[in-house]
Amino acid sequence: MLPPGSVIGMIGGGQLGRMSAQAAARLGFLVHVFSPEPDGPAAQVAARTIIAAYDDLEALRSFAEAVDVITFEFENLPAASLALLESLKPVRPGAKILAISQDRLLEKQFLNDAGVATAPWAKVESLAELEAAVAELGLPAVLKTTRLGYDGKGQAMLRAPEDLAPAFEKLAPKPLVLEGFVDFAAEISVMVARGVDGTIVCFDAVENRHKHHILDLTIAPAPFGPEILEEAQSIARLIAETLALVGLLGVEMFVTSTGALVVNEIAPRPHNSGHWTMDACPCGQFEMHIRAVAGLPLPPAMRHSDAVMKNLIGPEDMALWPRVLATPGLIPHHYGKTEARPGRKMAHFNRLFPKGALPGEFGIEDALALAEKS
Numbered sequence: 001m002l003p004p005g006s007v008i009g010m011i012g013g014g015q016l017g018r019m020s021a022q023a024a025a026r027l028g029f030l031v032h033v034f035s036p037e038p039d040g041p042a043a044q045v046a047a048r049t050i051i052a053a054y055d056d057l058e059a060l061r062s063f064a065e066a067v068d069v070i071t072f073e074f075e076n077l078p079a080a081s082l083a084l085l086e087s088l089k090p091v092r093p094g095a096k097i098l099a100i101s102q103d104r105l106l107e108k109q110f111l112n113d114a115g116v117a118t119a120p121w122a123k124v125e126s127l128a129e130l131e132a133a134v135a136e137l138g139l140p141a142v143l144k145t146t147r148l149g150y151d152g153k154g155q156a157m158l159r160a161p162e163d164l165a166p167a168f169e170k171l172a173p174k175p176l177v178l179e180g181f182v183d184f185a186a187e188i189s190v191m192v193a194r195g196v197d198g199t200i201v202c203f204d205a206v207e208n209r210h211k212h213h214i215l216d217l218t219i220a221p222a223p224f225g226p227e228i229l230e231e232a233q234s235i236a237r238l239i240a241e242t243l244a245l246v247g248l249l250g251v252e253m254f255v256t257s258t259g260a261l262v263v264n265e266i267a268p269r270p271h272n273s274g275h276w277t278m279d280a281c282p283c284g285q286f287e288m289h290i291r292a293v294a295g296l297p298l299p300p301a302m303r304h305s306d307a308v309m310k311n312l313i314g315p316e317d318m319a320l321w322p323r324v325l326a327t328p329g330l331i332p333h334h335y336g337k338t339e340a341r342p343g344r345k346m347a348h349f350n351r352l353f354p355k356g357a358l359p360g361e362f363g364i365e366d367a368l369a370l371a372e373k374s
Helices: 017-025 057-065 077-090 095-102 104-113 127-137 163-169 226-245 284-292 315-320 321-327 361-368
Strands: 007-011 032-037 050-051 071-073 121-124 141-143 154-160 177-178 184-194 200-202 206-211 213-219 247-256 260-269 304-313 330-335 345-354
Touching: 007 017, 007 077, 007 284, 017 032, 017 284, 032 057, 050 057, 057 077, 071 284, 071 345, 077 226, 095 104, 104 177, 104 226, 104 260, 121 127, 127 141, 127 163, 127 177, 127 184, 154 163, 184 226, 184 260, 184 284, 200 226, 226 247, 226 260, 247 284, 304 315, 304 361, 315 345, 321 330, 321 345, 345 361
Parallel strands: 007 032, 007 071, 032 050
Antiparallel strands: 121 177, 141 154, 141 177, 184 200, 184 206, 184 247, 206 213, 213 304, 247 260, 304 345, 330 345
16 A cells, blocks of 8 residues: 555646546545646646656656556556556556557457457458448448547448448558447447455446547436346446456446347546536546555445536537536536647536436436526
């Protein structure tokens, strides 16, 4: 267990690193950030920042010498860089887990080997293989890059045979992965943490709703029966245990039209769909992540309130920021980004409700309505 005053190294300088650093400070830790971005969200609140490329091995060595343990806030890191860091200091979660989450093929194979259901899938390296895979899995289907895809990027929906060739040419690098289309009623997710001592805690399953492939709303708890919610937590626990995770993991799942659960992807870090925990739980996802990384005890992942989280994306949403601040009951979290580009996550706010009193659709809409300008 790291004592107060210890230094946690954070690879990545975005908003997840920022909120992790704020949680670490409450626990008495210093955070050193490694990022190529000089004034990113995390650097604004960190004790120190090293500005260098993620493949700058000399800078990485200097960074490792100055910290006690290392974690990361996003997955797209060079494998060689993380391997170097892991040879110098503890990295939590480790390089093996990162490698699985970085590659959709490795991820799906790992999940299936662990007994976890996913959409049917096939590896695709040529147009002929894509045609054969479509013949087996059927249409519609989704063709994806195996790496670097997020928020709808790096994928194409295939609805007709004539979609195959253009999508295959457009998406790179190869290989790709074809996923059979899942007829889902909703997307849910679970944040699960595992400590150095093997303790596992799960936050409640939540429903996620998207706009333009980017998370818009998270509703906690997800409005499904206890059987589905408990099964979702059991799946998340199984994945964390099988990975021998130390840290935090987000598990995204589809609830199919028949009530079955199918895992879509995993993310070994804090997750956008866990932001509701910052205000609705005594120990939110960022503190839980820091506790696990630092070897501290993990408290129960309990919630004292129901909640709805709303993302603020791009310039149109950020034009509403003054109204967010003026609306009673909304808890704002700004990421410190200066430029509100289209599609860029700039901030979020949470709205709490008494536990067990989450309103229906119209009630949620009313609760999120912003105060009109005076």
